[in-house]
Amino acid sequence: MARTLWDSNIGKKTVMAVSGLVMLLYLIVHMLGNLKIFFGAGEFNGYAHWLRTLGEPFLHHEWALWIVRVVLVAAVVLHAVSAYQLSRRDLAARPVGYAHKRRRASYATRTMRWGGVILGLFIVWHLLDLTTLTVNENAQPGHPYENVVATFDTWYGNVVYITAMLALGLHIRHGFYSAAQTLGATASAARQRALKTTANGLALLLTLGFVSVPVAVMTGVVS
Numbered sequence: 001m002a003r004t005l006w007d008s009n010i011g012k013k014t015v016m017a018v019s020g021l022v023m024l025l026y027l028i029v030h031m032l033g034n035l036k037i038f039f040g041a042g043e044f045n046g047y048a049h050w051l052r053t054l055g056e057p058f059l060h061h062e063w064a065l066w067i068v069r070v071v072l073v074a075a076v077v078l079h080a081v082s083a084y085q086l087s088r089r090d091l092a093a094r095p096v097g098y099a100h101k102r103r104r105a106s107y108a109t110r111t112m113r114w115g116g117v118i119l120g121l122f123i124v125w126h127l128l129d130l131t132t133l134t135v136n137e138n139a140q141p142g143h144p145y146e147n148v149v150a151t152f153d154t155w156y157g158n159v160v161y162i163t164a165m166l167a168l169g170l171h172i173r174h175g176f177y178s179a180a181q182t183l184g185a186t187a188s189a190a191r192q193r194a195l196k197t198t199a200n201g202l203a204l205l206l207t208l209g210f211v212s213v214p215v216a217v218m219t220g221v222v223s
Contacts, residue, residue, distance in 0.1 A: 169207035
């Protein structure tokens with residue numbers, strides 16, 4: 001049953017929708033945590049320490065954090081594999097170009113695939129930058145506030161991060177509404193309008209929230 005569902009297009013779209021919503025929920029929480037940097041090093045570093053002790057003493061040190069990481073990795077892999085396989089099926093179904101030009105899709109729709117690739121590469125860079133500290137030349141283990149500032153004190157750190165966040169905004173704008181369609185939440189015109197407004201609002205909120213951190217470092221608001 002599960003295998004049959006996975007092999008179908010609707011099954012893959014459902015997996016994409018659910019995994020996308022899991023990642024969206026994480027992004028909202030992650031953005032709110034990032035904004036703690038505006039309250040100073042003590043608050044931000046304290047928040048980072050709390051993440052590692054979450055669930056204690058019931059859970060061991062960092063277990064909750066690792067559970068979140070495993071769920072996120074599973075969501076990212078399922079989302080990416082489903083998107084790739086659906087894309088291949090779409091191309092195989094129409095190997096010859098359309099005889100008549102179709103209506104031009106929105107910019108977000110046309111860049112979903114490239115946006116996904118950009119975000120996938122960014123995740124790798126982000127982990128190497130602020131988790132393993134591999135590419136962060138001025139990183140100080142155990143000092144997350146200082147490491148964030150060190151990243152955005154470099155031109156390339158800002159370019160990579162801001163580019164990825166703009167791609168993220170476009171991805172959410174289109175992806176949230178597509179997920180709602182797949183899960184059957186767009187039954188009426190009024191609901192469609194509400195979901196499109198929600199998608200635009202979430203995309204704008206998350207983009208501005210994430211981008212505000214590098215902008216704050218660049219302008220000296222955070223230092």
